[in-house]
Amino acid sequence: MSIPLPASADAPWLASAVWLVARGTVLLAAAALLASALRGRSAASRHLVWALGLGGMLVLPALTLAVPHWEVPFVSVDAERFGASAGAGAAGGLSWGAVALAVWMTGALLVLARTAVGMLAVHAMGRRSTRVTDGVWNDRLNAARAELGLRERVRLLRAPGAAMPMTWGILRPTVLIPAQADAWSPERARAVLLHELAHVARRDCLWQTVAGLGCAAYWFHPGAWWAARRMREEREQACDDRVLAAGTRASEYAGHLLEVARAFRPGRLAAAAAVGMAGRSQLEGRVIAVLDGARARGAVGARAALLCCAMAALALFPLAAASPSIQQPRVLAEQPVAPRSPAAAPPRTAVPEAAAGTRVAVAPQPAPVRKREPVRATAPRRAPAPDDAAARVAAASPELFTGDEATIAALMRAARDVDPQVRRSAVWALGQMDDGLVVSPLLRSMSDRDPRVRSTAATAIGEYATRQRLTGIAARPVPTGTGNDIQPPRTGRSDLQPPRRDLGQRILAGLTAEVDTLPSSSIGASPDTEM
Known part of the structure; x- marks a missing residue:
């Protein structure tokens, strides 16, 4: 102790x-x-x-x-x-x-x-x-x-x-x-x-x-x-x-x-x-x-x-x-889940053939849920050099830019680090994810005391908004004239916590008018670039 x-x-x-x-x-x-x-x-x-x-x-x-x-x-x-x-x-x-x-x-x-x-x-x-x-x-x-x-x-x-x-x-x-x-x-x-x-x-x-x-x-x-x-x-x-x-x-x-x-x-x-x-x-x-x-x-x-x-x-x-010892915050790493072998997959239910021109509704198969098991916390790692901000952000989580909850949580903690360069790198990394959970920490970083962190947060919000609008255009439904209109199963993490995603989308919709006023030259700027 x-x-x-x-x-x-x-x-x-x-x-x-x-x-x-x-x-x-x-x-x-x-x-x-x-x-x-x-x-x-x-x-x-x-x-x-x-x-x-x-x-x-x-x-x-x-x-x-x-x-x-x-x-x-x-x-x-x-x-x-x-x-x-x-x-x-x-x-x-x-x-x-x-x-x-x-x-x-x-x-x-x-x-x-x-x-x-x-x-x-x-x-x-x-x-x-x-x-x-x-x-x-x-x-x-x-x-x-x-x-x-x-x-x-x-x-x-x-x-x-x-x-x-x-x-x-x-x-x-x-x-x-x-x-x-x-x-x-x-x-x-x-x-x-x-x-x-x-x-x-x-x-x-x-x-x-x-x-x-x-x-x-x-x-x-x-x-x-x-x-x-x-x-x-x-x-x-x-x-x-x-x-x-x-x-x-x-x-x-x-x-x-x-x-x-x-x-x-x-x-x-x-x-x-x-x-x-x-x-x-x-x-x-x-x-x-x-x-x-x-x-x-x-x-x-x-x-x-x-x-x-x-x-x-x-x-x-x-x-x-x-001198006192430097204690780094302990991070719970996420255990990767081994993929299921084809032999272990449950048998699919046979779908009877239907007459021509008849639509057959197939029940969507539930997506496999990844199990997260906390790893017993080990001894804290020694802090890297103060000027190596990227290493500080990388040390926050074993995997970055994967979009899972552990990575987002680690980056949210890094966005409140005492080093402004670490906060800036974490805000930039959050802006590269297409998850609605990143909207709230990006908005909070807009009031950071460091002007470069605030500028990076504005750029990240602009990138996120641009990707969401382009994704919405590309995802418009294409009408099918013939064949069975089979609804594809909904997979991915968006089924796990829809309320928080919807909250992020509602916040983003309110920011669309302000994001359009950002200069296009700032989109995609790395946090290592001086503002």
Whole structure:
């Protein structure tokens, strides 16, 4: 049993998008399970797991295009089941696939615009601030860098008013302190600088940008927003662990957090591009974690982080290479009926001779009815090349142009295929048959969304109408003057289902006036000829 993925001619990307979201969900679920298993470890290790999970979702589409694929047997794409209904709904109005794509792009642009506005707000705040040049703060900054082992140079700015201490910048890191920082005690100034420089050492601004891009690409996925929120929580606790590991007392640092959160509020616009020190929404959990002496507070080293990234990449490659199997619709083939031997034919009833000039009526012999036995459906055949439309139509039925019900049914299904060239070839093939059942699908193809299919349908109707009118002229009864007027037996498939034939003839009679207006040069045109 396989799980079908939706596919539609109006949205060729639908099956790939659904499959991409499904694999991203699997990736986030694996990250959540691993983070739960690391509950007793440090916050830095859990933050790395969430960052790799959300970053893996971001690179998954590009990696899917770069690696060779392998088919997943329990997931398939049934193009006929989903493409027929979607195509019928789109023929009369706006394509729903285009609407869905526009909605996704609108949501992604709104999330990216929020990040862009935050960057502009941070840039404006940096221009309003002044660079700290006094020796006391520079000495404190250099001492904090030495305690954390940070070699990268950091720019220290002082805001003109009350501002939450924050850090921004990937290539050029900047630490902002409020104007009231000069009144802080040396212990509080050291704790604030250690916390902000811990963000620089951990490259938290880079990971925050990755999380923002992931939320923009998967803005409709609640798991992406949940992972980004977990990253923020684990990030702040990891920086708190760095401050405590540098020798700061837990109770003293908890007091500093509460005072900073009470005195300053982070800007809403700048929060999308900068990393603040103390947000009120996470304050309670952070204070509890700071005062918990049994928690692990170790940091993830550079080698350990590279090893984790390599393991995540190895796990991501098979997931990116997985692709659903293409399932073709199953067709019931028709078993040919062996011809009856002359010896098995029933004896004919002898007709007594009649006098000259006497008409003798002979009862018509019933025509042998072909028995159709369904063949057990075998494994679906692999789809041929997209440009081989004739092979797609030929694969719909083992016999074409025979005029039987199985062939007409197969061509009617092919006339609703997702490929317009396949529909066009099927419409052309239906037009070559002299069966009244082909009139209804030809009329339905007149409203196809592809102009070439509509043109081929009009040509096929014209051919059918011309043949029927010529057949009617040739089939006029010829009066017999002498001999026995014996009525020939009615044979063929026209005796099996006369109501549907009559319906086709009545529809055709109503179209005769319109068919006469078609140009004669279009009669007999093959669907492979460009209109």
